[in-house]
Amino acid sequence: MPESPHPPHKPGISRREFLSGTGLTAAATALIGPGETLGQADKAKAIATPGFGPKPVACELTVNGTRITVQIEPRVTLLDCLRHYMDVTGPKRVCDRGTCGACTVLLNGKPIYACTMLALEAQGKNIETPESLYQDGQLHRVPAAFAQYDAQQCGFCTPGFVMAMKGCFDRNPKATPAEVERCLAGNICRCGTYQQMRHALRSLCQKGG
Amino acid sequence: MKNFTYYRPTTLEAAVALLDSRWGTSELLAGGTDLLDLQKEYVAQPDKVVSLNFVNDPIFTRIDVPQILPGTKAQVSIGAGVKLAEIAEHAELKKLFPALTDAAATIGGPQIRNMGTLGGNLCQRNRCWYFRDEFVQCLLKGGRKCYATDGENRYHAIFTRGHPCVIVNPSTLAPALIALGASAETVGPTGKRTLELSKFFQAPSKPDQREHVLVPNEIVVRVLIPVEGLRNASYEVRHKHSWDWPLVQAAVAFRLSGGKATDVRIILGHVAPTPHIATEAQKLVEGQTITPELAAKAGEAATAGAAPLSQNGYKVQLVKVAVKRALLLASGAQPDWLL
Ligand SMILES: Cc1cc2nc3c(=O)[nH]c(=O)nc-3n(C[C@H](O)[C@H](O)[C@H](O)COP(=O)(O)OP(=O)(O)OC[C@H]3O[C@@H](n4cnc5c(N)ncnc54)[C@H](O)[C@@H]3O)c2cc1C
Ligand code: SF4
Ligand code: FES
Ligand code: FES
Numbered sequence: 001m002p003e004s005p006h007p008p009h010k011p012g013i014s015r016r017e018f019l020s021g022t023g024l025t026a027a028a029t030a031l032i033g034p035g036e037t038l039g040q041a042d043k044a045k046a047i048a049t050p051g052f053g054p055k056p057v058a059c060e061l062t063v064n065g066t067r068i069t070v071q072i073e074p075r076v077t078l079l080d081c082l083r084h085y086m087d088v089t090g091p092k093r094v095c096d097r098g099t100c101g102a103c104t105v106l107l108n109g110k111p112i113y114a115c116t117m118l119a120l121e122a123q124g125k126n127i128e129t130p131e132s133l134y135q136d137g138q139l140h141r142v143p144a145a146f147a148q149y150d151a152q153q154c155g156f157c158t159p160g161f162v163m164a165m166k167g168c169f170d171r172n173p174k175a176t177p178a179e180v181e182r183c184l185a186g187n188i189c190r191c192g193t194y195q196q197m198r199h200a201l202r203s204l205c206q207k208g209g
Numbered sequence: 210m211k212n213f214t215y216y217r218p219t220t221l222e223a224a225v226a227l228l229d230s231r232w233g234t235s236e237l238l239a240g241g242t243d244l245l246d247l248q249k250e251y252v253a254q255p256d257k258v259v260s261l262n263f264v265n266d267p268i269f270t271r272i273d274v275p276q277i278l279p280g281t282k283a284q285v286s287i288g289a290g291v292k293l294a295e296i297a298e299h300a301e302l303k304k305l306f307p308a309l310t311d312a313a314a315t316i317g318g319p320q321i322r323n324m325g326t327l328g329g330n331l332c333q334r335n336r337c338w339y340f341r342d343e344f345v346q347c348l349l350k351g352g353r354k355c356y357a358t359d360g361e362n363r364y365h366a367i368f369t370r371g372h373p374c375v376i377v378n379p380s381t382l383a384p385a386l387i388a389l390g391a392s393a394e395t396v397g398p399t400g401k402r403t404l405e406l407s408k409f410f411q412a413p414s415k416p417d418q419r420e421h422v423l424v425p426n427e428i429v430v431r432v433l434i435p436v437e438g439l440r441n442a443s444y445e446v447r448h449k450h451s452w453d454w455p456l457v458q459a460a461v462a463f464r465l466s467g468g469k470a471t472d473v474r475i476i477l478g479h480v481a482p483t484p485h486i487a488t489e490a491q492k493l494v495e496g497q498t499i500t501p502e503l504a505a506k507a508g509e510a511a512t513a514g515a516a517p518l519s520q521n522g523y524k525v526q527l528v529k530v531a532v533k534r535a536l537l538l539a540s541g542a543q544p545d546w547l548l
Contacts, residue, residue, distance in 0.1 A: 048223075049216055049217075049218045049223050049226075049227060050216075051214040051215065051216050051257070052214065052215045052216070052217075053212065053213065053214045053215050054212040054213055054214050073212050074212065074213055074214065074215035074258065075210045075211070075212045075213060075248070077245070096249065097246055097249070098242055098245075098246065098317075098320070098321060099452045101318070101320065104320060107323075110294075110323045111319055111320050111323060112320050112323050112324050113242075113320045113321070113324065115245075116241055116242055116245050116246070116324065117241055117245070117324065118215070118238070118241065118245070118258075120215055120217075121238075121241070121260060121262055164319070164320075182319075183319055185318045185319060185450060185451045186317070186318025186319045186320040186321065186451060186452075187318075188451075
């Protein structure tokens, strides 16, 4: 029997907050090790770079054209910020590790995993979530095709697939079914509704996106 | 995830100055596709996270393909902050360096490629599941032993001799870039330096070592690839088409003159703690015409020195196939095994 890799109990993981105080922390501590040759100018620059956190700081995101500001700790991901702080629950949290696609949103038009990005990094960018696909009582043609072809079962993966597909047609309205499928390679459906999604995307390709 | 202070410097020098001079307390954040995973697992617990995404320096953020005039020495510059998707889709890079663009095009999935960067790809941590388990204290994390050598090791190294830690280097771009003769330009506490990518990686076995040789407060600025008119290709064997690292990869580059291959480079990925130079195979192909028979022999030769673990003997066979197919692809064969 190989020795068990698990130690009997986990050593106390430190969550102590090194730099306490207000949201803004100057990076003047522990910058330069002994024997290092950082120039005075570089030191000055580092000190001039403000830090955010670890206490909650203001985060302003542009979600579906609306600016929303919340107070969050730096460790909050874009996905958790949207869902838990902004009540934008279209993007789903499934793996939280960048391996399923349920959290897909468009960032400046490009599909990304919201679970794998810090919310603070998404400031100043255009974030499109599934919520943007229902406006003035009108469902966007991509989710409409999903509904028409019954391309979901539990529906948990659907918001991610819909956003990835929308991103694909936004980029190339004349995309072929094979091209659209390649755009969906970063999304997985555990219920296996791929065949119905194929019908949906074919109908969209025929209509030119 | 342990909480931290977040910084967003606008110059690389300011970023260097923000980093600590020992591993563990500060981390650079590029696309975050690896770092956030490590933080969620408490494998990385930095107190400071220094974002590179607000650095305003075209050398770091852009691809530059100079005008290539015959008889002159030119090099392509790819900023470390460039996204994998941009590399995969770049028309001129595709023509010059298909080994690189094909490797970039198969990484992760579209979302990962829209987020992940070249610098992050080269500096990402290994995928050993013992390493990535918060509760396992293996050799690389300062523990007493490597759990993979007599544990679950089907995705680990087959070139294991002399390596107390049997990870595979996780970068798919690295073998292609080494085959192309690329080098990395970095900036650190003592200024700039340029490192051949073949000397960029190391086999780590202690917590104060990474998969590369950079010091903790050193940043990859860009990768430079000489334009030498080499035929080149990368061939990967994978389980799945998304969310996976290759089981085995072979990247090759050579000059084709008068039907003969010279200046042959054959680099294997995902089989050793660093990208593995298949010296025997290179020698065998040097000066020869690449035929299916020669390519198969080179595949055999590339396995020289392999010492697989209990569960990964299958990778030896995959090396043979990957080398053979990469050589044939680069020589311009129209293979029927391509989808
Ligand atoms: C599901 C999945 C599948 C994948 N499949 C593959 C695959 O097949 N092949 C492959 O090669 N990769 C694969 N990857 C890994 C992916 O390519 C890397 O995660 C990505 O390239 C890292 O880039 P990043 O910009 O997100 O890095 P980050 O996560 O931001 O950083 C990664 C590490 O590199 C350091 N770093 C970042 N930039 C620099 C720099 N300029 N200088 C010095 N250090 C730096 C960071 O401090 C950190 O330690 C996969 C990832 C996922 C999640
Ligand atoms: S291969 Fe390396 S990282 Fe994995 S268990 Fe062994 S020592 Fe740890
Ligand atoms: S929840 Fe983000 S990819 Fe799975
Ligand atoms: S419909 Fe259930 S996961 Fe896709």
